[in-house]
Amino acid sequence: MHRLLAILSAVLLGVMAGPLAGWGQAMHETALFAAAANGDVAAIRDLLARGTPVDPRDAEGRTPLLVATHANRVEAARALIEAGADVNAKDQIQDSPYLYAGARGHLEILELTLARGADLKSTNRFGGTALIPAAERGHVETVRRLIEAGVDVDHVNRLGWTALLEAILLSDGGARQQQIVDLLIAGGADVNLPDAEGVSPLAHARRMGFEAIAARLAAAGAR
Structure with missing residues (x-):
């Protein structure tokens, strides 16, 4: 009888141990x-x-x-x-x-x-690398570091945009965005790579009135 109780106690403790361990x-x-x-x-x-x-x-x-x-x-x-x-x-x-x-x-x-x-090749839900939203949001030092690390500066996301295009299309064209455009150009970005509609970065910059960015692109050979 005592042995049976001991066996039952051991079984009960074993059954309880799993859930308790999982809960812990x-x-x-x-x-x-x-x-x-x-x-x-x-x-x-x-x-x-x-x-x-x-x-x-x-x-x-x-x-x-x-x-x-x-x-x-x-x-x-x-x-x-x-x-x-x-x-x-x-x-x-x-x-x-x-x-x-x-x-x-x-x-x-x-x-x-x-x-x-x-x-460095991993992409977000929009099919973009870390560089693309960093460029869009004006994170100058982050853009610099990602370019140095070797992220593809001409990667195209599912919207048909590169980091350069997002730095223009989704920005205010201010000083930070101008610095980012400089960094992307220096990093080898293709200044003539258009969006999915065939519109170039230079055309977008001019349409949006971003004269300082347009001037940088033109100096780099943009058409």
Whole structure:
């Protein structure tokens, strides 16, 4: 009788251990996401030391590193990357830590991702590289760094636009955009590569009244 009770107790404990372990792991993963969002490096290191996976996914497919990148939590991102977080892991809308850092001009995190194997050919949900939204949004130093890293300056996204075209079409033509056009030209961008409708960068710049950009393009041989 005592032996039977012992066996039943052992079986019951075994059945309960799985769900309890899974629940505990889920709690640790939730805590890791919170620590990443808040930039709590000590908590990140503690959770990882306890065996929490570095790249769990939330309901939107994001990893803790992508959550830290969204909040521009540089030291949290550094801790996660040093622990092996995947800088190219994409969420449900095709953002990765590398792509998001580039698009948002989070230069310090971008540098961390470049040092850890960022896929320069990876593309976002619009079929664009990190360089294209960086150019559109006027992130001058980010554009400079991505060109230096070797991102294709003439990549065409699904809208039919290059970084040069987006720097013109989706901007105010101001000083930052002028600097970006200079960087793209110096980086070897084809100044005559048209959009999907066959309209050139120079034609767009003139149509929009961006005389300073038009002058730069013309000096570089644009037609």
